[in-house]
Amino acid sequence: MSHIHIDIQNLSFGYRKNQEVLKHIFLRAGEHESIGIIGANGAGKSTLLKLLVGLELGFSGSIRVEDIPVEAKTLPLIRERIGYVFQDSDSQLFTSTAFDDIAFGPRNYGLPETEVIKRVEASLTAVGALRLRDKHIHEMSGGEKKLVSIATALAMSPDILLMDEPTASLDPRGRRRLIELCKSFHHLKLFTSHDLDFILDTCTRVVLLYEGAVVADGKASDILYDKQLLEKYGLELPLSAGK
Numbered sequence: 001m002s003h004i005h006i007d008i009q010n011l012s013f014g015y016r017k018n019q020e021v022l023k024h025i026f027l028r029a030g031e032h033e034s035i036g037i038i039g040a041n042g043a044g045k046s047t048l049l050k051l052l053v054g055l056e057l058g059f060s061g062s063i064r065v066e067d068i069p070v071e072a073k074t075l076p077l078i079r080e081r082i083g084y085v086f087q088d089s090d091s092q093l094f095t096s097t098a099f100d101d102i103a104f105g106p107r108n109y110g111l112p113e114t115e116v117i118k119r120v121e122a123s124l125t126a127v128g129a130l131r132l133r134d135k136h137i138h139e140m141s142g143g144e145k146k147l148v149s150i151a152t153a154l155a156m157s158p159d160i161l162l163m164d165e166p167t168a169s170l171d172p173r174g175r176r177r178l179i180e181l182c183k184s185f186h187h188l189k190l191f192t193s194h195d196l197d198f199i200l201d202t203c204t205r206v207v208l209l210y211e212g213a214v215v216a217d218g219k220a221s222d223i224l225y226d227k228q229l230l231e232k233y234g235l236e237l238p239l240s241a242g243k
Helices: 045-052 072-081 098-108 113-126 142-154 172-184 196-202 220-224 227-232
Strands: 005-013 022-030 034-038 060-065 082-085 160-164 188-192 205-210 213-219
Touching (some): 005 045, 022 188, 022 213, 045 188, 082 142, 113 142, 172 196, 205 220
Parallel strands (some): 034 205, 082 160, 160 188
């Protein structure tokens, strides 16, 4: 069995006492899987990703990333293995330029500057945004910030890629480039998105959340073409399903 996997057992979490956002989640994800996490607003999708990378703790149950338990003392190890892209790029980007933001992670792990530069340029090239290398963050459009955010995750050469609403703010060309990039990432990847056509294009498995619980987990095409199931839980068929 590959060392690249995530194992979630009986996970429950709430931001406030007696108000659970996630309820008794069981989920195992292995290397080479591409998993779309879908659900209506408030289903708990973003919260689940935050828990996987340790941005929120205080949950019950267990989360293990490559057999490492997610807890305060293990977070540096967890974040060395996971590339995480925030839904809101302004929550992720905090330095002055694209180069400095993307370089932050590799530098923080002590890589030589030649390797840092190589990773920055390779990750920007992968998202089709090398032109943004020295551009100031405050001068960027929402779509440009999203591309830089994705590049920051790729620069760490992660085993696992987590992306929360990755197509938000992207124009059609950027969205297509992202789809190609996601298909080329051959380790484990989990995406949340309301863009069900993106999920259909990039994922082989779908987990459907409703009010913090898993209500369906299976082959992407089986779930995303099930009109009755999707409508029951506040979603609609992907646009391409009607073609």
